[in-house]
Amino acid sequence: MSDSTKPVRVRFAPSPTGRLHIGGARTALFNWAYARRRGGKFLLRIEDTDRERSTDEYERAILEGLRWLGINWDEGPDVGGPCAPYRQTERIDRHRAYAARLLEQGAAYACFCSSARLEELRQTQSARKEQQAYDRKCAGLSAAEVQARRAAGEQPVVRFRVPEGSTRFVDHVRGEVVFDNKEVDDWIMVRADGLPIYNFVVVCDDIDMGITHVFRGEEHLVNTPKQVLLYQALGEAVPEFGHLPLMLGSDGKKLSKRTGDTALQDYQERGYPKEAIVNFLCLQGWALNGTTEIFSTDELVAHFDIKDVTKAGAIFDLDKFQWMAGEYIRKDSIEHLADMCAPFVLRAGLATEALLQQRRAWYLDVVRGEQERIRTYGELPARIAYCFAKDDAVVYEPDAEKNARKQAAAVETLGAYRSWLADSLGRGLSTAELREGTKAWVGARGLKMPALFQPLRCALTGHAGGPDLFDVIALLGGESALARIDAALSRLASKPATEGAQGPD
RNA sequence: GGCCCCAUCGUCUAGCCCGGCCUAGGACACCAGGUUUUCAUCCUGGCGACAGGGGUUCGAAUCCCCUUGGGGUCACCA
Known part of the structure; x- marks a missing residue:
């Protein structure tokens, strides 16, 4: 066979007849890692011999996708090289x-x-x-x-x-x-x-x-x-x-649109961190050592060998992928995370770029509040929309409203707390003081914490879960917090709009 | 259907090449606790697999054969 001391030259040769398939991305990644590990060359060649279906647009998108993942090539259609041209036609x-x-x-x-x-x-x-x-x-x-x-x-x-x-x-x-x-x-x-x-x-x-x-x-x-x-x-x-080995859909067959997203771009658009995508793709058919799940491309390069690739096909497990994406989000810095999320916030129409810049510190706090709750950048907008809502138009999630209403005397408690809060805010209490003061207030009235916190959370955010409520108050500002409580007082006093014929549980 | 490939927890996998250290390890998911103002995070524990049958061997998840199952492929596509 061929001489194993010969310098390694490997290639990824996609066909520009569609978007970059997630399996193709993995193939590129393994080829790339092999070349880097062995000190060889990785080349990119465009297989555009199907003239009916090949387009320049797909070619551009494929190159962009690979580059986005951090895969660089030594020779290729855009960078040239000693074997040019790198487009088959x-x-x-x-x-x-x-x-x-x-x-x-x-x-x-x-x-x-x-x-x-x-x-x-x-x-x-x-x-x-x-x-x-x-x-x-x-x-x-x-x-x-x-x-x-x-x-x-x-x-x-x-x-x-x-x-x-x-x-x-x-x-x-x-x-x-x-x-x-x-x-x-x-x-x-x-x-x-x-x-x-x-x-x-x-x-x-x-x-x-x-x-x-x-x-x-x-x-x-x-x-x-x-x-x-x-x-x-x-x-x-x-x-x-x-x-x-092939990457399989949940039906055990070659991954196709029938069972889920197949294009790298789909995951990019959903806001998966690219490091998580690379990491997860590696795990489909290869393992660093059997116990390490999270690792960088440097570690991939340091350990990758084609001989260690699994033979059997791997079913694409979206649950594990989402978990891994969350791992990367949680260990990210707030600044970077905020920047990565910004396009999603803008696209959701929550804010303008100018606003995010003007209120940078505030925006960072907002992101900080959700860091451990989101798994993809794309999940952020829905979670923080309340921060941008009008005080009298906070959207109440069904669960949030249910949790609020099931507290006995929710409206009375909230009303009484409103006075305390207004007074405390007027005295300029810090977030920590507010937090401790509120707990003391609840205790003094012989209430359980949820009796106040559930209605309050619903009033402020409309969500059933979320960050510490005093951080939320700091985010919203005292005036807005009081206005939201006022709105909740009247909204929760009336019958729920969605009450079913069976009555409340 | 022919040919080819594959076969460890529901899923991703370690172990297999170089049989004994495997009462088969890790992770996701799931379940149960703990922490918490909620959700999430985090921590603890649990559930859970060598497809079946023959060999070879003192000894097999690891080697061989068969069966079964799954996948891929059979274009003037790539």
Whole structure:
């Protein structure tokens, strides 16, 4: 096999026919980590040979997504490199040269069969429960006949002539894999319109770019014999392979939109910290040591080895992902967390950028109050909306209102407390003094804490849970707090709007 | 269906390559307590797996075979 002392060159080769798949992001991450660990090069190549579906926009989005995750490449379409260009359609001359060489050697042949004939062939094979494969009708065409039909205007595809025997290769995650060549179809390398196909192009480019290791998703495992055979026909060194286990949806099948978000961008837009995304993706098919769950990309690079990648597919566990996102949020600094959340706050229409800047210290306090309660940046706006609400229009969550109303004499208690609070505020008590004073007030009246705190929380925030109420009062300001209590006094005095026929529980 | 890949708690995994240290470890989720003005965080405890069957061996989660189950793939897509 190939020389293991040779400098490592690996690549990630996405197709710009859609947004970056979360599984693709993991593939890129593992390739990148392998290159960094081994002191090799990581290249990015755009596989845009499907001209129907490839777009510049997707290509841009994929590059942005990778960069956002912190994956950098040594060579690629935007940064160039010694093997430029890095966009496959721009390398078509090279592909044509390889095709001509293969044709000349007889390792490939022109095939004039129409799509209709092939479709019919497939149908009959399928009806007879036979293996679906090309029947090699054109495999024996003479050079003269090919030339004549070409001259007559017929445009053939180019097929690879699969030799007898079997094809084996060592897969770094699975071990040795063997295919009987009888199972490998005489696959199409070049379309009738002259444009080459993925399985062909990928080998040409990997050869030209000196790729030493090919790590990709398991769905490519069955393509590998075709590619190995091609390397051999070309007399080139076969790279080492490693097929990563698939990322599965909750249904146990290849992750698809049916069972959840599949694009990296989806998670970005939901406000998952990128460090959490990287960390979680690593855990899908790899483990640092079996006990460490939280680790950085530096630690990944320091420990990653393709041999340690798991063989079985991994079901994408959103619960664990959310837990991990929360871990990253909790250990973040307030300043950074506030900055990361800001776009979500703006998008929710709670505040303007100018306001967040003017009241920076206040905004930081607001974020601080929720840090241990949110798991993604995207969860913040709904939790802090009350801070931006009008005092007489705080939205009461059903649970919050229920908790408030189930306290006996909630309105009376709140009303009495309002006077105490107004008085205390007037005397300029600190947050800590207010907190202790309130507890003493509750105790003096022989009440349980919830008797006051539940209605008060509902009045101030409309939520059933949240930060310490005296921190909330500090956030809102005394005037606003009193106004909210006044509003609650009348709102809680009337019957609940949503009372059901069964009556209260 | 053919071919290929895979198989440890519900989920992600450690252990498997180089059999004994495994009465199988960690994490998420779940359940029960504790802390707290609530929610959350945090702490403690619990539940919970080597798919089945044959071998090999003094000894198997670890090696071999079969069965079963799951997945991938069978395009002039990638």
